[in-house]
Structure formats: C-alpha cells, structure tokens
Amino acid sequence: MERSVYHGVMDRHSNPALMDQTKLSARERILLTAHVLFYREGIRSTGVDRIIAEAGVTKVTFYRQFPSKDDLIVAFLDYRHRIWMSWFQDALQRHGNNLLAIAPVLQEWFTDPSFRGCAFINALGEMGGSMPEVVHRVNQHKAGLRKVIEGLLPENCDREDWASAVAMAIDGAVVRAKWGEPTEAIHGFNHLIEGVCCLKPQT
Amino acid sequence: MERSVYHGVMDRHSNPALMDQTKLSARERILLTAHVLFYREGIRSTGVDRIIAEAGVTKVTFYRQFPSKDDLIVAFLDYRHRIWMSWFQDALQRHGNNLLAIAPVLQEWFTDPSFRGCAFINALGEMGGSMPEVVHRVNQHKAGLRKVIEGLLPENCDREDWASAVAMAIDGAVVRAKWGEPTEAIHGFNHLIEGVCCLKPQT
DNA sequence: TTCAAGGTAGACAGGTCGGTCTACTTCGGG
DNA sequence: CCCGAAGTAGACCGACCTGTCTACCTTGAA
Numbered sequence: 001m002e003r004s005v006y007h008g009v010m011d012r013h014s015n016p017a018l019m020d021q022t023k024l025s026a027r028e029r030i031l032l033t034a035h036v037l038f039y040r041e042g043i044r045s046t047g048v049d050r051i052i053a054e055a056g057v058t059k060v061t062f063y064r065q066f067p068s069k070d071d072l073i074v075a076f077l078d079y080r081h082r083i084w085m086s087w088f089q090d091a092l093q094r095h096g097n098n099l100l101a102i103a104p105v106l107q108e109w110f111t112d113p114s115f116r117g118c119a120f121i122n123a124l125g126e127m128g129g130s131m132p133e134v135v136h137r138v139n140q141h142k143a144g145l146r147k148v149i150e151g152l153l154p155e156n157c158d159r160e161d162w163a164s165a166v167a168m169a170i171d172g173a174v175v176r177a178k179w180g181e182p183t184e185a186i187h188g189f190n191h192l193i194e195g196v197c198c199l200k201p202q203t
Numbered sequence: 204m205e206r207s208v209y210h211g212v213m214d215r216h217s218n219p220a221l222m223d224q225t226k227l228s229a230r231e232r233i234l235l236t237a238h239v240l241f242y243r244e245g246i247r248s249t250g251v252d253r254i255i256a257e258a259g260v261t262k263v264t265f266y267r268q269f270p271s272k273d274d275l276i277v278a279f280l281d282y283r284h285r286i287w288m289s290w291f292q293d294a295l296q297r298h299g300n301n302l303l304a305i306a307p308v309l310q311e312w313f314t315d316p317s318f319r320g321c322a323f324i325n326a327l328g329e330m331g332g333s334m335p336e337v338v339h340r341v342n343q344h345k346a347g348l349r350k351v352i353e354g355l356l357p358e359n360c361d362r363e364d365w366a367s368a369v370a371m372a373i374d375g376a377v378v379r380a381k382w383g384e385p386t387e388a389i390h391g392f393n394h395l396i397e398g399v400c401c402l403k404p405q406t
Numbered sequence: 407t408t409c410a411a412g413g414t415a416g417a418c419a420g421g422t423c424g425g426t427c428t429a430c431t432t433c434g435g436g
Numbered sequence: 437c438c439c440g441a442a443g444t445a446g447a448c449c450g451a452c453c454t455g456t457c458t459a460c461c462t463t464g465a466a
Binding site: 040041042044045116117121122124125126128129130135138139142161162164165167168169170171172173175176178179180184185187188189191192193194195196 | 243244245247248319320324325327328329331332333338341342345364365367368370371372373374375376378379381382383387388390391392394395396397398399
C-alpha cells in the first residue's frame with residue numbers, strides 16, 4: 001500500500017542512479033523528471049535544458065518525444081491527474097471512505113515534504129491565460145475530484161451540489177496549506193465541513 | 204462611490220492619453236501599469252521592457268524608481284493590497300456589512316471582466332518558491348482579510364476561528380471562479396457559509 | 407545483411423530576459 | 437542664476453530561453 005502521492009516514483013527519481021538502473025524508456029524518464037521539476041519549481045521557471053539534463057537524455061530524444069514544451073506540459077498534467085487521483089482514492093479507502101475521511105487524507109498530503117499545493121491550480125495561475133489546454137485539464141481534474149466526493153455522500157441529498165461545495169472547501173484548504181499553514185487549513189476545513197447537512201445523519 | 208476593484212484607476216489607464224493628461228509621477232505610472240499587466244498576464248510573463256513601454260517612461264527612470272524587478276513586484280503587492288482591501292470594505296458596507304454581504308460582494312468581483320483571481324494566490328504560485336517577501340505579503344494580505352471578516356461576526360462565538368474558516372471558503376470560491384465557474388463558486392460558497400453557526404442567530 | 411528507429415553528443419540560431427551605460431533635456435528652489 | 441534631481445532616447449551586455457541541426461552509434465527485425 002503506497003502512502004506517497006508519488007507512489008514511490010519520487011523515491012526512485014531522487015536517486016538518478018536508481019532511475020537509470022530500472023530500465024525506463026526515455027519518454028518515461030522525461031515525464032517523471034518534468035513532473036518533479038514542474039511541480040516543485042513551477043512550469044515557466046523550469047527550462048527544457050534542465051529537464052533534458054536531469055532525465056539523462058539528449059535534445060533530439062526530447063523533441064522526438066515531445067515536439068514542444070507545451071506538449072510536455074499537457075502530458076505532465078495528464079500524468080499528474082492519473083497518479084494524484086489514484087493516490088487520493090486509495091487514501092480515502094484507508095481512512096474509511098466517507099466524508100470524514102477527507103480531513104485526514106488532506107492532512108497526509110499537506111504534511112508531505114514535497115507538498116507544493118495543487119498542481120492544477122498552480123498551472124492555471126502560470127499558464128491559464130496563454131494555454132487553453134491547461135484550463136481544459138484543470139476542469140477535467142476538478143470534475144474528477146467532484147465525482148469521487150459524490151461517492152462519499154449519502155443518497156438522500158443533492159450529491160452534485162454538496163460535492164461541489166466540498167471540493168471548493170478542499171481548494172481553499174490547499175491554497176491555505178500552501179502558504180505555510182497546514183494545521184489551520186485542516187482546522188478550517190473541518191469547520192466548513194461541519195455544516196454539510198449530509199454529514200450528521202451519516203455519523 | 205466607486206464600484207470597480209480598481210477605483211477608476213483601471214479606466215484611466217486603459218486610455219494611455221488620459222493617463223498622460225492627468226499628471227501622474229513616473230513612479231505612479233509604472234506602478235499602475237505593472238498592476239494591470241502583472242495581474243492580467245502574470246508576473247513572470249510580463250517583462251520590464253513592456254511595463255516601461257506602456258508606462259511611457261525610460262529604462263533609466265524605471266530603474267531609478269525600482270532598482271530591480273523584484274522591488275517592483277513587492278511594491279505591486281503592497282499597492283494591490285491597499286486598493287483591494289479598500290474596495291472590499293466599501294463593497295461590504297454597500298451590501299449591509301454582515302456575513303451575508305460577502306456573497307454579493309464576491310459576485311461583484313467575479314463578474315468584473317478584469318477578474319483574474321486573487322493576485323496574492325497567483326503571485327504565490329508564480330514566485331512563492333523563489334521570493335520569501337512574496338510569501339510574507341500573502342500572509343499579510345490574508346491576515347488583513349481575516350480581520351475584516353472577524354468584524355462581521357457576532358461576539359458570541361470564536362470569531363477568529365470562524366473568520367479563518369470563512370476566509371478559506373472565499374479562497375476556494377476565488378480559485379473556482381478563476382477557471383470559469385463564477386456562478387458555481389457563489390453557489391458553493393453559500394452552501395459552505397450556511398453551516399457557520401454564527402449566521403443563524405444573526406438573521 | 408541491411409536498414410530503420412531510436413539513441414548519443416554538442417554546436418548553433420534567434421529571441422527575450424533583467425539590467426547597465428552614455429549623453430542630452432527640463433525645471434523648480436536656494 | 438545655477439545646480440541637482442528627475443526626466444528623455446536608445447545602444448548595449450551577458451545570460452537564458454525554446455527549438456534546430458549535423459554527425460555518429462546501437463540494436464533488433466525483415
């Protein structure tokens with residue numbers, strides 16, 4: 001049962017030698033490296049040269065796999081969506097798979113030393129204006145998140161409506177945790193969630 | 204009574220001729236231009252050359268006022284904090300100055316055509332990692348916001364605690380509105396706010 | 407055996423970035 | 437009247453950006 005958001009991928013990458021050992025394709029190495037750097041340092045401020053160097057490939061290989069940096073950005077978001085969603089659903093399961101599970105799951109995320117906020121909110125801030133594909137991926141991701149939350153709600157309420165509100169509270173908590181107040185974020189989230197009508201009959 | 208977040212400054216700037224007419228100092232013109240461009244297009248993607256051109260000053264003048272782009276970024280955040288907070292407080296007054304006033308105030312903000320989310324959340328995403336001063340300004344801004352919200356809460360509750368939660372709900376609504384769902388954002392915000400204990404006795 | 411796909415190394419192009427520099431002008435207060 | 441502060445115009449610098457290019461090597465399948 002993998003506890004990290006990165007499903008161990010992070011650990012493997014943090015040691016370049018290990019990443020070379022496990023025979024990953026050039027494309028996978030680029031994508032993994034881009035994921036780490038884009039998320040940690042931002043998309044704009046990470047040059048392709050750096051990704052190329054740290055992934056241990058050459059420019060030709062890089063541009064053969066991703067004709068432009070924009071292609072890599074989109075691939076990065078798709079990849080991030082896959083691994084984050086699967087981590088999130090797994091973490092929910094581990095904590096009881098109900099509305100009350102969200103807080104400890106967020107706690108787990110926020111206290112991860114590699115936590116830098118929501119990659120999609122970040123990307124929207126950096127590229128939203130200039131890349132409509134990014135906006136599209138953000139919508140996809142957040143729609144997926146809302147669907148998962150819907151599954152935690154009882155049937156005797158407007159699930160879509162409440163899932164939307166809960167997802168918003170999560171986003172609020174994420175940005176709050178990002179500027180260095182993870183405990184206040186969890187605290188505030190619990191306050192907001194208390195009001196969700198569906199919660200009380202469930203407990 | 205000024206209704207725009209920009210207190211008319213935006214309108215003046217949108218017409219460069221007007222901005223020249225009103226004899227603003229070079230520093231003010233730079234700051235106003237930077238505010239528009241940084242907020243609309245992002246900080247990283249706005250070069251000093253562009254600000255210089257659109258403010259109608261020269262490089263020497265620019266660098267005499269702001270020794271580096273980083274200085275301008277900090278000045279921009281301070282400026283933004285001042286004008287946003289004064290708009291926010293004014294808007295709250297116009298809508299009754301209680302907890303229920305927040306939703307219409309947000310509505311006003313989100314539907315402003317120049318709305319691009321919270322400048323501080325955006326800046327945090329772009330520069331947070333590399334500029335600690337930015338993180339500091341974000342903290343200042345959000346603390347100021349919480350203080351204002353505290354003033355809307357009745358005394359028979361833990362105001363600090365609830366203000367913190369409400370501020371988080373606002374942030375959630377802001378990021379949601381940013382990716383193009385302002386009505387859902389307001390809707391979700393109202394749902395979350397319903398649960399605030401202090402609201403019911405007040406109505 | 408041949409050949410294409412995908413890998414290697416690294417020079418290079420054209421643009422933008424933040425920032426410095428010289429040289430000249432305008433203008434208000436001591 | 438003169439001086440200094442603040443303005444003008446625009447060339448220039450080195451660093452870094454995305455993306456292209458030549459030239460060579462390895463490997464596996466037809």
